[in-house]
Amino acid sequence: MQPVDLQTTRLTLRAPGPDDIEAIFEACQDPEIPRWTTVPSPYARSDAEEFVAKTATWWHDDAQYVWTIRLGSSFAGVIGLHEVTPRGSAEIGFWLSPDARGQRVLTEAGRAVIDFAFSPEIGMRRLSWRAVVGNVPSAKTARALGFRYEGTLRQALTSPRGRDDGWVAGLLAEDDRMPHPWPVLEG
Numbered sequence: 001m002q003p004v005d006l007q008t009t010r011l012t013l014r015a016p017g018p019d020d021i022e023a024i025f026e027a028c029q030d031p032e033i034p035r036w037t038t039v040p041s042p043y044a045r046s047d048a049e050e051f052v053a054k055t056a057t058w059w060h061d062d063a064q065y066v067w068t069i070r071l072g073s074s075f076a077g078v079i080g081l082h083e084v085t086p087r088g089s090a091e092i093g094f095w096l097s098p099d100a101r102g103q104r105v106l107t108e109a110g111r112a113v114i115d116f117a118f119s120p121e122i123g124m125r126r127l128s129w130r131a132v133v134g135n136v137p138s139a140k141t142a143r144a145l146g147f148r149y150e151g152t153l154r155q156a157l158t159s160p161r162g163r164d165d166g167w168v169a170g171l172l173a174e175d176d177r178m179p180h181p182w183p184v185l186e187g
Ligand SMILES: CC(C)(COP(=O)(O)OP(=O)(O)OC[C@H]1O[C@@H](n2cnc3c(N)ncnc32)[C@H](O)[C@@H]1OP(=O)(O)O)[C@@H](O)C(=O)NCCC(=O)NCCS
Pocket: 032, 033, 036, 037, 094, 095, 096, 097, 100, 101, 102, 103, 104, 105, 106, 107, 108, 130, 131, 132, 135, 136, 137, 138, 140, 141, 144
């Protein structure tokens, strides 16, 4: 499909373009991003160039829907629906620049992406979320979005770092999207 822009109270989500390359390159120098995601480390400018080019193909092929997040006029991060299947499921993924964190930006962006996924036009039925065990900020964000904890998969996540245990959670189109208790976040 053609890329779809999303607007929220504070944020603009749009398909990545050449203007985003520098900001993506700079943000991915923060060690917290390669620590918890699959981005390469060290992260070169050519990695950002390739990523932006690939996102255009992914939109066209309905393989992944990826947006950059803008807070006002500033680049804030990236959010996407990955592993899109014709049967109505996808996996949400996200990261923010360090200076955009802690302001509920991802909660606001995530709600818009979930609305998009479950809209009648897109018609998804299930979204999944996975994170390396111990990524509490990401888990709390997924919980705030209404994802329900579904378990821990041993050595199930692969990245340039190797293998990691993974927390998994899911959100169905009919779920109420209220935060539910996650046993791994309690106490
Ligand atoms: C995960 C990430 C996107 C969160 O974005 P954010 O905009 O700061 O999150 P929000 O402000 O919307 O907060 C959402 C929830 O997470 C909690 N949270 C956010 N940062 C936190 C932190 N550093 N420690 C503990 N909790 C945190 C918030 O308190 C909130 O929980 P609550 O609703 O129970 O109060 C951001 O920390 C990030 O980019 N991390 C590095 C990359 C990454 O880990 N990506 C995810 C890979 S699975």
